Each structure stands twice: as C-alpha cells, then as structure tokens.
Amino acid sequence: GNSVTQMEGPVTLSEEAFLTINCTYTATGYPSLFWYVQYPGEGLQLLLKATKADDKGSNKGFEATYRKETTSFHLEKGSVQVSDSAVYFCALTPASGNTGKLIFGQGTTLQVKP
C-alpha cells in the first residue's frame, strides 16, 4: 500500500544552520509529493509540492526534489530561522484512483534556537 516515512524528531538546530528532514515513500507509479507545515496552534499549510520525478518544489527558502530512484523527497533549507520552528509533514497523493486524499508521514518537529 501507500505510505510515507519521515525521520524521527524532534530536530533542534541553531539559527542559520542547515536543515534536512528525510522523507521516503512507498507507492505505485508516480504519486504527487508534498511538504506541509504546522505552526503552533494552527492548521496545516502547504509548503511545497512536486508532481513528477526530478521536479524540485521550493518555497520560502525550503526545497525538496522528487527522487523516483530512491523514493525520497527530503526537505532542505540552507539557513533556518527561529520562525521556522514548527512541525513538518511529508505527504503523498496516490497516482491512481486519485480522489486527492493525502497520506501523511508522522511529522517531524523542528525547533530552532537563537
């Protein structure tokens, strides 16, 4: 079946450090891949997406590349800020029978210290 696995958190970094949050998936065909972010007390916001292999999604300094060969969609940012502290969710929508449902990973908490 379809599933998403994220690296365990929490991840604690100092401001301006480099961020990587690993995400791998299991799915048939070519699912669409997403990163969502949840700030404290808020709902989920779409951060970036990629819909086909080798696509790079980017937004607000965050990037992720759709790697079919390694079934991965790792999230990166070159220099994190305190305001990036949040929970990050990797997700996919299946390639077939697509009603658009999202299948999420377990979420990774990022804490950035000044």
Added chain:
Amino acid sequence: EPEVTQTPSHQVTQMGQEVILRCVPISNHLYFYWYRQILGQKVEFLVSFYNNEISEKSEIFDDQFSVERPDGSNFTLKIRSTKLEDSAMYFCASTGQVNEQYFGPGTRLTVT
C-alpha cells in the same frame, strides 16, 4: 486571501453523544476532505467528498461517521455516538485542483 474556516475550535462532549463539526470550505472549491490527528500521531485521512457524494473513505470512517454539505457553503462531519478514542484534532480541507489542498485550523474534540 480566502481560507477554510472551522467551528468550534474546541468541542467537549460526553461519550455516547452526537457531535457535529462544521467547516466552510473556500467558495469555488469542489473537493472536500476530513482528516483527523490523534495527539502525538500522524494526520489520517477520513473521507473525501465531491459532487455531493463520498468519493472515498478510510476504514476509520465507519457507520458512526457521516458527512454532509447541507447548503452549498458548509461541510459537516457528524459522529453519531462518540467514543473516547474519537478524541482528536479534526481538520477540514478543500481544493479546486486535486493537487493542492487548503486546510482549516482544526477542531479539537475531547470526549470524556
């Protein structure tokens, strides 16, 4: 910027009671979803709704759950007889394109 809204933000109910969670999706969106997140766990898909009918539901979405779009603007999730394990954050989402869902802020349901 248009947004998905949900009410109430927090609902406390006793086991066995019925609850209705309400959502107002973005006005020109066509696809609607409910998800839930039990504290400390991943966000789970419950149901998708399109053209006034359920298009897909998960195994969590049993006979105790129902959804409705009663008036062309609201989208509701009803839990007929709540159980302790229904305590969770419930998120509504909508999309005009299947690949970009917009989420509401959630309703925290506490069943005592």
